[in-house]
Amino acid sequence: MKHQNLFRWALACATLLGSLAVQAAAVTDDRGVTVTFNGVPQRMVSILPSLTESVCELGHCARLVGVDRYSNYPESVQKLPKVGGGIDPNVEAIVALRPDVVLAAKSSRVAERLEALGIKVVVLEPKSHADVQRVLLKLGQLLEVADAQRVWRAIEAGVAAAGQSIPRGLLGAKVYFEVNPGPYAAGESSxxxxxxKRLGAQNIVTADLGPFPKLNPEFIVRANPDVILIGQRSADGLQQRPGWQGIRALREQRVCIFPSDEADALIRPGPRMAEGARLMAKCLVDKSPYRGLGKP
Structure with missing residues (x-):
């Protein structure tokens, strides 16, 4: 009887430990779906560049076996198999890679198809600073990275430093940040x-318009920004847009055009946000309408 009780106790402990292990590897994603794992995923496919960069920043780039066509940072991921884009992923190519998990955005609309094929999907889509912190911690939980919070602290410190680098007399410029042709803009809530905002700029795209709204070009003309921030891929023909010749930023050549690698750092909500903040701060200092004049 004594041995039976000991056996039952040992079995109960083993069951409890097994249950805790499963709970430790369970992640609730942005759909509200809880995805469980028997251990840390060894083979991962990411179809969102910011998630790719976050996995690598957390020290687990080697677990990635495939990425979307836009994931290009860090350099090591450029050698991985490409599985299409986030909107149009190649399901067959993903399945062929035998991933333990696929990291995807809500906008990819591929989760159900992959799950029907027996592949686990974690949907994470950061759009705000709070989202970025949350996603980093979720990935840290999935990958069992105990100090995932350190990545967020480094981002926060970098953004704060960028804000402190701008002289007070240069704060308050009206800015327009174009994310993609359309034009799609970065709103206040993105x-x-x-x-x-933390850099002291006044965004012409207010929060009520959404994080990344498609704008009527006339809205931008009427708003008449002091400074325009735009990627090289979107900047062609800027002067030829109807009515834009009268925008103060173009008239006074207060336009920051970012090459592709810098634009990527600016528009991806992930580990390079501090670098993006530094680039924006430099633009606002170099192109400030208040430079040498004093604030009106």
């Missing part, structure tokens, strides 16, 4: 808009 992570880019939150960074601009």
């Amino acid at each position: 992570f880019i808009g939150e960074t601009l």
Whole structure:
């Protein structure tokens, strides 16, 4: 009887430990779906560049076996198999890689198809600073990275330092940040808009318009920004847009055009947000309408 009780106790402990292990590897994603794992995923596919960069920043780049066509940082991921884009992923290519988990955005609309094929999917889509922190901690939980919070602290410190680098007399410029042709802009409620606010800029795209709204070009003309921030891929023909010749930023050549690698750092909500903040701060200092004049 004594041995039976000991056996039952040992069995109960083993069951409890097994249960705790499963709980430790369970992640509730942005759909509200809880995805459980028997251990840390060894083979991962990411179809969102910011998630790719976050996995690598957390020290687990080697677990990635495939990425979307836009994931290009860090350099090591450029050698991985490409599985299409986030919107149009190649399901067959993903399945062929035998991933333990696929990291995807809500906008990819591929989760159900992959799950029907027996592949686990974690949907995470950061759009704000708080989202970025939350996603980093979720990935840290999934990858069992005990100090995932350190990555967020480094981002926060970098953004704060960028804000402190701008002289007070140069604060308050009206800015327009174009994310993609359309034009799609970074609004106040986006992570880019939150960074601009911390840099003392006045975003012409208010929070009520959404994080990344498609705008009527006439709205931008009427808003008449002091400074325009835009990627090289979107900047062609800027002067030829109807009515834009009268915008103060173009008239006074207060436009920051970012090459592709810098634009990527600016528009991806992940570990390079501090670098993005530094680039924006430099632009706002170099192109400030108040430079040498004093604030009106």
